[in-house]
Amino acid sequence: MHGAQQAIKSQQKQxxxxxxxxxxxxxxxxxLGCALAPLIERHxxxxxxxxxxxxxxxxxxxxxxxSFDARASAxxxxxAQRFRQLGVWDAMRHEATPIERIHISERGRLGAARLSxxxxxxxxxxxxxxxxxxxxxxxxxxxxxxxxxxxxATVAKMTPQEGGHHLLLSDDSELMAxxxxxxxxxxxxxxxQLGINSRRRSYEQTAVIAHVGxxxxxxxxxxxxxxxxxxxxxxxxxxxxxxxxxxxxxGTEQARLALSDxxxxxxxxxxxxxxxxxxxxxxQRFSYPLSLVTAEEPVRPGLAVLGNAAHALHPVAGQGxxxxxxxxxxxxxxxxxxxxxxxxxxxxETLLAFERRRAxxxxxxxxxxxxxxxxxxxxxxxxxHARAAGLIGLNLVGPLRRGLARRAMGLER
Numbered sequence: 189m190h191g192a193q194q195a196i197k198s199q200q201k202q203x204x205x206x207x208x209x210x211x212x213x214x215x216x217x218x219x220l221g222c223a224l225a226p227l228i229e230r231h232x233x234x235x236x237x238x239x240x241x242x243x244x245x246x247x248x249x250x251x252x253x254x255s256f257d258a259r260a261s262a263x264x265x266x267x268a269q270r271f272r273q274l275g276v277w278d279a280m281r282h283e284a285t286p287i288e289r290i291h292i293s294e295r296g297r298l299g300a301a302r303l304s305x306x307x308x309x310x311x312x313x314x315x316x317x318x319x320x321x322x323x324x325x326x327x328x329x330x331x332x333x334x335x336x337x338x339x340x341a342t343v344a345k346m347t348p349q350e351g352g353h354h355l356l357l358s359d360d361s362e363l364m365a366x367x368x369x370x371x372x373x374x375x376x377x378x379x380x381q382l383g384i385n386s387r388r389r390s391y392e393q394t395a396v397i398a399h400v401g402x403x404x405x406x407x408x409x410x411x412x413x414x415x416x417x418x419x420x421x422x423x424x425x426x427x428x429x430x431x432x433x434x435x436x437x438x439g440t441e442q443a444r445l446a447l448s449d450x451x452x453x454x455x456x457x458x459x460x461x462x463x464x465x466x467x468x469x470x471x472q473r474f475s476y477p478l479s480l481v482t483a484e485e486p487v488r489p490g491l492a493v494l495g496n497a498a499h500a501l502h503p504v505a506g507q508g509x510x511x512x513x514x515x516x517x518x519x520x521x522x523x524x525x526x527x528x529x530x531x532x533x534x535x536x537e538t539l540l541a542f543e544r545r546r547a548x549x550x551x552x553x554x555x556x557x558x559x560x561x562x563x564x565x566x567x568x569x570x571x572x573h574a575r576a577a578g579l580i581g582l583n584l585v586g587p588l589r590r591g592l593a594r595r596a597m598g599l600e601r
Contacts, residue, residue, distance in 0.1 A: 202362055203354060206234045206336075207533050209365035211343055211355075212372035213239030215261075215319065216495035216512045218326035220369060222274045223520045225333050231527055236363065238355075239339040240376075243327060258318045259397070259474075260431050262287070262410070262423055264510045265310055270517050276329050283321040285424045286312035288408030291463070294415075312408075316423045316431065338363075346378055352490040352534055366490060367534035369519075373496040384485045384493065391478045393418060394441045396434045399425065400456070401469030406430055415459050422464065430464065432456070441475050480554065487543045490534035492519060499550060507553045518545050 208224065210217045221237055228235055263271075263284070271277040290313060292301040305313050338357055345356040352366040370378055379386065400422075411422040418435030425431055434456070436444065444452060453467040460467075481500040486493045495512040519542050526538035 203364040204362070205364045206236045206366070207231075208233060208235045208367045208369065209353075209355060209363055210235070210237045210369045210371055211376070211378065212370070212495070212497075213237045213241075213243070213327075213337070213339065214371070214373065214495075215322055215326065215509060216516060217369070217371035218323065218330060219274070219513055220371060220494065220516045220519070221330050221333065221335050222276060222326055223516055224335075224523075225274075227520065227524055227527065228334060233533075234336075235334075236336045236338060236365075237330075238341050238343060238357065239337065240342045240372075242340040243337070258320055258399075260316050260318045260423065260425065261322070261509050262314050262316055263322075264314045264507075265312060267510045267513045268312075268315060270513055273517070274329070276325050279325045279328070280317060280322060281315070283426075284315035284317045285426055286408050287314040287316065287410045287424060288312060290410045290412070292412045292414075294413070313410075316410075316425060342376060343378055346381060348382075348488075348490070351532075365534075366532065367492070367523075368490060369492050369494055370497045371494045379483060379493065379497060382488075382491075384483055384488075387480075387482050387484060389480045390438075391480065392438050393435050393478045394438045394475050395478055396432075396436060396441050396444060396473055396475050398432050398473040399471040400430055400432050400453070400467050402428050402430055402464040402466070403468050404428070404465035406464060411460075411463065413460055413463075417459060420456075420460050422460070428468075432470075434459075435478070438477060445473055445475060482550075482554070486546070487536070487539040489536050489539075492539055492542065494519070499554070501554065511550065511553050514549060515546055518542060 210220055213221075217237060217239070221235065224233070224235060227233060268277060268281075271280055286305075288305050290303040292303075303313060305311060338359065338361055341361065342358045343355050344358050346368070347354045347356075349364070352364060353368045355363040355365060355368070357363070370376075372378065405428060406422075406424045408424050410424060411420070413420040413422075417440070418437065419433075420435070421431075421433040423431040423433075434444075444455065447455070449470050452470055452473070456467050456470075479500060481496075483493050483498045486498050494515050496508070498515070499508075499511065501508045501511070522538050522542040522545065523533070525541070526533070526535065531538050
């Protein structure tokens with residue numbers, strides 16, 4: 189036993205020591221790295237990012253060739269403001285399509301709710317940005333910071349230790365971190381390895397995602413159309429193109445994925461109607477099952493869980509990444525406050541303050557998106573009439589509509 193303990197001690201002496209290790213260099217992890225820049229400069233913190241996908245050595249050298257099939261995300265105005273704080277918005281906006289209006293309706297029913305940037309006194313309600321472009325801009329910014337990368341690499345084993353965690357990587361590197369951030373989307377199995385359970389409820393729905401061409405200019409309008417089969421969201425893209433998110437009862441999406449392009453477009457036209465003119469083209473179709481997932485322990489001593497690893501939402505309200513970015517900024521603010529109060533990195537007082545700060549916002553967003561799924565997911569005899577009346581009422585009551593919009597934009601919590 190004594191020899192085994194000595195071996196462990198020897199192993200840990202070889203580990204490289206970091207103040208913060210971010211597991212996952214995707215949009216959430218990269219945003220966190222950028223947000224930490226002032227604290228790295230002020231306190232001399234040593235920060236590392238572990239990313240499983242190989243990245244170009246110099247993102248500046250990678251030519252940007254937008255693809256019709258490139259995945260995109262809806263970035264709320266509040267998130268755009270946070271990207272401005274990080275100093276990356278000027279670059280990001282080059283490939284951003286502004287959302288100037290939002291139109292919410294139910295197929296076959298009177299009544300609609302309309303939100304506009306002009307009414308709210310903002311330039312845009314949000315923006316639709318290709319994920320690849322967001323990643324490129326964030327990684328270009330990270331190259332200017334003294335952050336070390338382990339890439340491509342994954343965490344093979346993560347062990348709690350006094351004062352943090354010991355991480356054994358797939359490339360045999362060993363790290364010791366005072367604070368470890370899981371921002372890996374929950375796919376690595378690290379939460380399970382650490383015994384962090386998640387509450388999971390399947391919606392028994394699957395989203396079909398694709399880009400579609402439309403015959404008339406979308407004029408910056410985003411649509412949320414509720415149908416008997418499930419919600420259809422259309423987000424504006426450059427030119428006469430839109431990103432489609434079409435929700436299906438799980439299992440029924442397979443038939444649609446197997447359709448020819450023309451047959452798929454005909455069925456989409458029937459389901460959505462003619463508000464954007466005719467659907468003229470469809471790109472590659474993707475699908476993924478929809479569940480509500482929340483980590484039961486988003487913080488532990490020396491550990492915080494962010495992004496999809498912490499919460500996965502239904503895409504009906506487009507709030508997943510926006511919620512994650514607010515978490516990033518709140519965590520950095522609490523770390524700054526903790527450092528000012530001379531707390532050690534990873535101490536529970538700081539992390540619990542962060543969790544208290546996040547709990548209400550997270551609960552509000554989950555309740556909002558989950559409520560939309562439930563409200564428009566039932567077909568009780570009188571419910572469609574009540575939904576139509578609700579949409580008409582929302583459109584008529586200005587303060588209520590504006591309050592809802594500001595919350596969806598991430599300007600209020």
